[in-house]
Amino acid sequence: KQEVTQIPAALSVPEGENLVLNCSFTDSAIYNLQWFRQDPGKGLTSLLLIQSSQREQTSGRLNASLDKSSGRSTLYIAASQPGDSATYLCAAYLSGNTGKLIFGQGTTLQVKP
């Protein structure tokens, strides 16, 4: 059974810091891995999708990497801003084109001005 774990559960940093959020999964046979942002009481905003054949994706100050062999993905946020404060969720697509997404518990980030 695929399990997705995110560490740390919460993180507080001063503005301007570079930071890394971690995501691990137990079964390396994942299809894709996706990072989302969720603001309090709101839905999900997709940040980056890494397909199975890819190792990383970049969008602006965000960079996500995927290492299937070690069962890990990281989300790197450069020059953090108070507006980055939110909960970040990673989700693994199960292989076999079932379409099922298994979510981690999330990392709640607070960036202090």
Added chain:
Amino acid sequence: GAVVSQHPSRVICKSGTSVKIECRSLDFQATTMFWYRQFPKQSLMLMATSNEGSKATYEQGVEKDKFLINHASLTLSTLTVTSAHPEDSSFYICSASIWDDPTDTQYFGPGTRLTVL
């Protein structure tokens, strides 16, 4: 593109009533839609997978008679919470995948917050 909407965004109802939540893909056809539930300060849990024109597939522990799912068209799936009770209060989010997208990427709706009094 790939926008998914949900209606209503927020609903408050009395215990024992039924509530219907709609999930629509606005600019694409979605043969598969997914329903998730999120309790406060917890992550999303998949409830069921719905395919257009067929019965939904429910995850273990999800009561299919409690959570009725209908996927009548390629752009609409509905979730009906029957005889709702306070423990059904949660944030319900749907997602949809584009029928011919080989990556199976899911696009998420904004969610519906259900409060049962």
